[in-house]
Amino acid sequence: MYFTKPTGDTPSLLTWDEVNTLFHEFGHGLHGLFTEGKYNRTAGNVPRDFVELPSQIMENWCGEPEVLRQYAKHYETGEVLPEALIEKIQNSSLFNQGFANVEYLAASLLDMDWHTLTAEDQVDDVNAFEEASMNEIGLIPEILPRYRSTYFGHIFSGGYSAGYYVYKWAEVLDADAFNAFKESGDLFNKELAVKFRQHCLQEVGEGEGMVQYKKFRGQEPSIKPLLKNLGFEE
Numbered sequence: 572m573y574f575t576k577p578t579g580d581t582p583s584l585l586t587w588d589e590v591n592t593l594f595h596e597f598g599h600g601l602h603g604l605f606t607e608g609k610y611n612r613t614a615g616n617v618p619r620d621f622v623e624l625p626s627q628i629m630e631n632w633c634g635e636p637e638v639l640r641q642y643a644k645h646y647e648t649g650e651v652l653p654e655a656l657i658e659k660i661q662n663s664s665l666f667n668q669g670f671a672n673v674e675y676l677a678a679s680l681l682d683m684d685w686h687t688l689t690a691e692d693q694v695d696d697v698n699a700f701e702e703a704s705m706n707e708i709g710l711i712p713e714i715l716p717r718y719r720s721t722y723f724g725h726i727f728s729g730g731y732s733a734g735y736y737v738y739k740w741a742e743v744l745d746a747d748a749f750n751a752f753k754e755s756g757d758l759f760n761k762e763l764a765v766k767f768r769q770h771c772l773q774e775v776g777e778g779e780g781m782v783q784y785k786k787f788r789g790q791e792p793s794i795k796p797l798l799k800n801l802g803f804e805e
């Protein structure tokens with residue numbers, strides 16, 4: 572992590588993005604610390620579509636007014652972040668989500684189209700293949716997939732082949748998991764925290780991601796909390 576450095580008499584003051592990164596990476600850290608298992612696969616090396624749940628769920632606490640009031644204090648006066656700024660942070664989280672999500676999902680689906688080709692399929696023109704793939708999902712011309720095929724490094728050289736979707740999938744999981752805390756009326760619900768720790772961090776290698784998730788949540792994740800977070804649903 573590369574955080575803003577201290578300057579002169581001013582200590583390192585983190586930007587909002589950096590605070591989110593801190594919570595995120597701390598989640599990976601907790602996963603590493605709590606996980607138990609003898610083998611690589613059972614000791615934390617979980618499949619890619621589960622790996623960002625422990626980290627992304629932490630970002631939910633980061634921005635909650637109740638939590639902000641506990642740590643977001645002025646470095647000189649100790650004054651808590653004003654309500655007006657907390658509101659601004661919350662409102663700005665909805666900015667441009669329609670565009671961002673469509674370009675991301677378009678790239679994820681393009682990835683799947685490339686990686687479900689069979690040996691018999693003949694692709695002579697990369698751009699034509701991409702266009703056909705995007706027409707299939709009805710992508711509007713104002714939005715392009717986040718990465719075009721010719722520079723989609725994640726899926727051709729970055730190890731995310733047929734796996735670019737995982738960030739969004741993790742968002743489904745983290746939004747639904749965090750919603751369990753919200754629904755309980757206590758963001759620090761210890762009973763839920765213990766369950767999450769046990770099934771999703773400590774013993775996560777015991778079963779497939781969905782199996783472990785259901786042990787924590789009692790049901791499969793719903794997409795609704797994510798849609799709400801993104802401002803797509805009231």
Ligand SMILES: [Zn+2]
Binds near residue numbers: 595599623626
């Ligand atoms: Zn991460």
